[in-house]
Amino acid sequence: RPVTLVTSDGERLEFGCAPGRSVLEAAAEAGAALPASCKQGTCGSCHASVAEGDYELGAHSPAALPPERRAAGEVLLCRTFPRGPLSVTLPYDGSRILRGGIPRRQAVIVALETVACETVRLELRAEPTEDGGTDCQFDPGQFVELQVPGHDAKRAYSLANTGNWEGRMEFYIRLRPGGLFSTYLRERARPGQTLTAFGPQGAFGLRETGLRPRWFVAGGTGLAPLLSMVRHMAEWQEPQPARLLLGVNTEEEVFGTAELDAVAAELPGFSHRVCVWRPGPSWQGPVGTPADLLAADLAEAPAAPDIYVCGPPPMVDAVVQVAARAGVPAEHVFYERFLPT
Ligand code: FES
Missing domain, CATH: 3.40.50.80 (Nucleotide-binding domain of ferredoxin-NADP reductase (FNR) module)
Incomplete structure (x- = not known):
């Protein structure tokens, strides 16, 4: 089923979506990772608007997509299954789409400190890329996924610092009882250990709207x-x-x-x-x-x-x-x- 995505700056992406695959999955299989987080219809970060076409919308949280926005044609791409040709308008520009998949980086823990009750500050420094790059560039508002050491699971955390040339990544993380990454941070994490980071990802960020406060x-x-x-x-x-x-x-x-x-x-x-x-x-x-x-x-x-x-x-x-x-x-x-x- 042919899918056309149009970004806010007019770029068009065209690919096929097999039955049973969501638009988000089909885009990733076509080499375009779209902004998304939970991939299960609960966070709302993959929302977009259908311009034309028929589709099925799978189970999702009304908090992620309230009924009135759904009625107006808004969808969650991780839960959108085309029934025929589908044309979708994306609420972000083409720079937020990761071609060739989500970047992966090794990063060393340089600081881990408790900053408040059940809240830690984690600072990582990305290791140089294959071509020797030491920088870590991202837009404010984006997140990376950190793989839990010893597991396949990843957890998404927003970056609190800004893009830089030294590879620094700073996070504030709420420790959750029994949480996989929380348990790692509480019990095993130490400066000098290496984590795998996937990103930056996400479409949340500052918008250019003139001088509005x-x-x-x-x-x-x-x-x-x-x-x-x-x-x-x-x-x-x-x-x-x-x-x-x-x-x-x-x-x-x-x-x-x-x-x-x-x-x-x-x-x-x-x-x-x-x-x-x-x-x-x-x-x-x-x-x-x-x-x-x-x-x-x-x-x-x-x-x-x-x-x-x-x-x-x-x-x-x-x-x-x-x-x-x-x-x-x-x-x-x-x-x-x-x-x-
Ligand atoms: Fe969270 Fe789709 S990625 S609702």
Whole structure:
């Protein structure tokens, strides 16, 4: 069944899709790895719009594709099975499609430290490529998959730093009870060990929308890709006014404030606030969720900003609803959900 994909910058990809194969799988078999994460219909990162053609949409989470967006022709490509010729519009440009598969790199652990309750900072340095390249280039908002040592399984983590010439990759990882990679980090990981990294991947990232203010809303380690974005803005001295709202459950989970202070020192027009949902008696800052902070800020905003959101699905959904209620157009809201595997 012939499939045509058209990127936001007008590039066309054409390939066949065998019965029983999803569009995402068929594209990968044709040498084009499209942005995707869970590959099981729950994260929403492979969403796109069908322009023409008949298809079957397999089981998926309504959080990843709400019914009204499904009715409007939006699909999840990991769950889209063509019934005939299919034409699909992709919401990203051709640079986000990895030709020849997902790059693979060996990378050495250079730092592993606890930064908050059940949260670690992991820093890797990629080993030189076959042609001697030491750099590690990626767009802010992208992720890599790290293979769990001794297993076939991989886990996706967003990069918190920015592309660089030294091969550095920085991650903030929430340790999950019984999680494969979490258990590795808790029990066996040590500086000097080598991991296999697949990427960079993903379509989440900064959009060029002129001088519209950029607001970033993070839940927990959903801060990582947003930290990468504001660090990028600081490096390039981008002129949009920017603010970042970070929410955590308890004050023991607060992290990243020194890094955000460093961005604020370099980027005029940037501010950040941290809120705690269930604070202890010593917490002096805002109480509530980042969606609460966002609602209050939007009520006073003279014009709708662009909003970038990353965190657990309920938090992302709450922020998307707050933005919609405040009249922020849906096309100003960009998000990525963090899902435990
Ligand atoms: Fe398709 Fe996650 S990759 S929904």
